[in-house]
Amino acid sequence: MIDLLVVGGGPAGLAxxxxxxxxxxxxxxxxxxxxxxxKACGEGVMxxxxxxxxxxxxxxxxxxxxxxxxxxxxxxxAEAPFGDGFGLGVRRTELHxxxxxxxxxxxxxxxxxRVGEIGQHADxxxxxxxxxxxxxxxxxxxxxxxxxxGLDLPDHRPRRYGLRRHYRVKPxxxxxxxxxxxxxxxxxxxxxEDVVGVAVLSTLRRGYDAHLAGFPGLLARLDGPPATAVxxxxxxxxxxxxxxxxxxxxVGDAAGYVDALTGEGVALALASAEAAVxxxxxxxxxxxxxxWLRLSRRHRLLTEGLVRVAxxxxxxxxxxxxxxxxxxxxxxxxRALQ
Numbered sequence: 577m578i579d580l581l582v583v584g585g586g587p588a589g590l591a592x593x594x595x596x597x598x599x600x601x602x603x604x605x606x607x608x609x610x611x612x613x614x615k616a617c618g619e620g621v622m623x624x625x626x627x628x629x630x631x632x633x634x635x636x637x638x639x640x641x642x643x644x645x646x647x648x649x650x651x652x653x654a655e656a657p658f659g660d661g662f663g664l665g666v667r668r669t670e671l672h673x674x675x676x677x678x679x680x681x682x683x684x685x686x687x688x689x690r691v692g693e694i695g696q697h698a699d700x701x702x703x704x705x706x707x708x709x710x711x712x713x714x715x716x717x718x719x720x721x722x723x724x725x726g727l728d729l730p731d732h733r734p735r736r737y738g739l740r741r742h743y744r745v746k747p748x749x750x751x752x753x754x755x756x757x758x759x760x761x762x763x764x765x766x767x768x769e770d771v772v773g774v775a776v777l778s779t780l781r782r783g784y785d786a787h788l789a790g791f792p793g794l795l796a797r798l799d800g801p802p803a804t805a806v807x808x809x810x811x812x813x814x815x816x817x818x819x820x821x822x823x824x825x826x827v828g829d830a831a832g833y834v835d836a837l838t839g840e841g842v843a844l845a846l847a848s849a850e851a852a853v854x855x856x857x858x859x860x861x862x863x864x865x866x867x868w869l870r871l872s873r874r875h876r877l878l879t880e881g882l883v884r885v886a887x888x889x890x891x892x893x894x895x896x897x898x899x900x901x902x903x904x905x906x907x908x909x910x911r912a913l914q
Contacts (some may be wrong), residue, residue, distance in 0.1 A: 577707045577708060577835065578706065578707070578708045578709070579596065579601035579602045579707060579708065579710065580592075580601050580602070580603045580604070580709065580710050580711070580712060580853075581602065581603075581604050581605065581606065581701065581703060581704075581706055581708035581710070581711045581712070582596075582605045582606070582712045582714055583606055583691045583704075583712070583715050583721055584605075584606075584607060584714045584715035584719075584828070584830070585605045585606070585611065585613075585676070586607075586613065586615075586672065586716065586828070587671060587672060587675055587712060587842060587846070588714040588827050588829065588830075588845035588846070588848070588849055588894045589605055589607070589712070589715075589827070589828070589849075590605065590672075590675040590676060590678070590684075591632060591713050591849040591850075592714055592852060592853060593605050593679050593682075593684040594632050594633075594675070594678055594679050594684065595632070595850050595852075595853040596684075596741070597682035597683050597684050597824060598632075598682060599853055600613040600812050601853070601857070603684050603685075604686075604687060604706060605679065605684060605685070605686045606690075606691050606703070607687075607689075607708070608688060608690045608716060609688075610671055610688065611673060611686075612668075612669040612670070612673040612676065613669075613672055614668055614669050615668060615774065616669055616738050616740040616807035616809040617738075617740065617765050617775070617809070617836070617841065617842075617888065618740070618752075618763050618765055618773070618836055619644070619666060619668055619740075619773050619775075620642055620663060620664075620665050620752045620763075620839045621642075621663055621664045621665075621666060621671075621766045621843060622658075622839065622840055622842075622843040622894075622913065623662060623663050624843045624845030625662035625663070625664075625842045625846055626662065626663060626664050627660065627661065627722075628843065628846035628847060628850065629846065630727060631850075632675075632846075633883075634674055634675065635674065635678075635874055636674070637667075637670040637671055637673070637674040637765055638664030638666070638748060638768065639664045639665050639667070639670065639768065640664070640665040640766040640767055640768055641662045641664060641665075641680055641750060642664060642750060642751065642765075643657050643658065643662060643663075644656050644657035644658050644663075644751050644752075645751060645752050645754065645839075646752070646753045646754070647753075647756065647895065647896045647900075647906075648752050648754065648755045648793070648902065649755065649756040649757070649793075649893070649895070649896035650795055652896045652897050652900050653896065653900065654896060654903060654906050655751055655904070656907040656909075656910040657910075658911070659907075660911075663752070665711075665752070665766045666767055666774070667742075667767050667768070667771075671842070672896075674802025675809070687704065688820060689704050689705075689708075690704070691703045691704045691715075691720075691721065692704070693783070694721065694724065694725075696821075696822045696823055696824070700823070701822075701823045701824065704812075710747040710824075710825070710856050711806065711823060711824045711825070712824075712826075712827050712829055712852055712887075713824060713825070713826050714828045714849075715830055716830060716831040717809065717814055718814070719829070720828065721826075722816065722826055722830050723913075725824060727816050727818060728814075729816060730815070731813050731814075731815045733813065733888070734779040734887065735779060735811035735812075735813070736760075736779050736810060736811060736812045736835060736883070737777070737778065737779075737781065737807065737810030737811060738775055738807065738809045738810055738812060738836055739787065739807070740774065740775040740807050740849055741784060741800045741802055741803075741804055741805070741806045741807075741809075742774070742799040742802065742804040743772055743773075743774060743800050743802055743803060744771060744801050744802075744803040745770070745771075745797070745799060745800035746770055746900060747766030747769075747771075748797060749766065750766060751766075752839060753794075754837075755791045755794050756896055757790045757892065758778065758889040758892045758893065759778055759780055759787070759790050760777050760778025760787065760886075761776070761777050761778075761837065761886065762775070762787070762788065762790075762791045763775045763776075763777070763836075763839070771803055772798075774788070774794070774798065775836070776788065777812070777835070777836060777837065779797065780894050784806045805875045812833060812834075813831065813833060813834060813835060814829070816832035818865055819831045819832070819864060819868045820861055820862065820865050820866050825852045825856070825861060825862070826862050827852050828845035828848060828849070829841065829845065831868060832872075833879055834875070834876055834903055835879050835880075837882050837883055837886070838879045838882065839913075840873060840879075840913055842877070843894075844871065844875055847871045848867075848868055848872075851867040852864055852865060853869075857861040874913065878909060878912065878913060881907075882895070
């Protein structure tokens with residue numbers, strides 16, 4: 577019997593497996609797709625996430641250093657540098673490949689398979705023909721494991737969706753730029769010396785180019801050709817009853833998600849991976865729920881508040897001017913999320 581079976585070989589699942597291996601546990605990751613897997617995400621890693629990657633013994637992948645966050649709307653802008661270290665703009669594929677290499681170096685076994693039914697027993701979990709003491713579900717935003725365990729909760733608020741494309745242009749900033757409009761936001765993340773990623777988030781279901789047309793100032797800067805196809809994700813908000821069910825723990829996006837607006841997804845996934853393994857090593861899996869709530873509290877409160885304000889046309893118009901008039905408040909919010 578192995579110690580830990582991880583369902584999902586994305587960044588959250590691989591980080592969980594590496595933490596387990598470094599703690600002396602035998603970990604196996606089950607993932608149906610070969611690495612690296614691309615998906616729609618903002619691709620900005622906060623400074624805390626960069627430190628968490630270093631703690632895994634990871635050689636940081638090629639990317640672009642990030643100095644802070646800038647909000648833009650028409651002539652108004654506000655920016656706040658990170659207070660402690662640099663972030664990293666990095667292609668999802670680069671990050672995934674680096675984590676895969678680190679997992680293999682740490683002795684993690686990666687199995688190409690799909691996980692169907694999960695069986696829970698007094699002292700073990702069975703899935704994909706394997707038996708383990710514990711199972712971590714890191715199988716993404718729309719986690720089949722979470723759904724199968726009945727841990728999903730309904731959400732009746734307007735649904736938000738994300739679309740992302742890369743452009744072959746030299747970054748004009750080392751900040752993550754968030755461009756605001758009444759219809760949604762556009763996020764610009766430098767990910768290489770000659771590539772920027774542009775993600776749009778909105779409740780409106782329309783094509784990527786139609787969304788981007790709502791940001792003429794940004795569109796004028798994207799004078800290079802698209803470097804990748806458009807990828808989408810959503811609905812983004814996922815409400816979860818709890819993060820533990822018997823011998824199963826939920827990590828990363830599978831553990832619940834508010835929105836991509838504040839860009840903390842990777843950092844929070846890495847933090848929850850470490851917390852899950854720490855609780856399992858202590859033989860106290862029930863502590864993980866409290867740990868997850870503690871780790872995610874500021875993110876959930878600030879992101880939820882911004883999404884609610886941005887969902888109203890008057891609120892969306894006021895966010896950037898307010899941040900510009902209250903730079904210390906804006907800086908404090910950025911530091912709280914980094």
